[in-house]
Amino acid sequence: MAKPMTKTQLVAALADEMGADKKTASAALDALAGVITKEVAGGGAVTIPGVGKVYCRERPERMVRNPATGDQFKKEADKVVKVTIAKALKDSVNG
CATH class of the missing domain: 1.10.1220 (Arc Repressor Mutant)
Incomplete structure (x- = not known):
């Protein structure tokens, strides 16, 4: 890469x-x-033509596990930024 x-x-x-x-x-x-x-x-979204869409998504409260200790605990709801890649960009990379 x-x-x-x-x-x-x-x-x-x-x-x-x-x-x-x-x-x-x-x-x-x-x-x-x-x-x-x-x-x-x-809370909005931005579309960059030919590249993709950048937006924020809310994740609900959930149970997670610490891989080192195996302890489970509740993680509060949070927000994450996501990017959806445009089809034109995917096609140019794969084609």
Whole structure:
């Protein structure tokens, strides 16, 4: 498996695609991350065309087990961030 792209590499590639400088690309990436964070934290969802959908899902209270000790305890309800990958992206990877 290849190493994941770093933020510096992503900003450089984004700047190249946009035909802009790295400062503008970095600001765009930071703005996108801020918008997604604010929307998902507020209970909404964000669809990025061609990439996927980012949303928050609530998990109910449940019993879990500590694998080291075998003790069972009740875990409170919580929220998790989920990403559903777009079909176009799946098809481009698999096809």
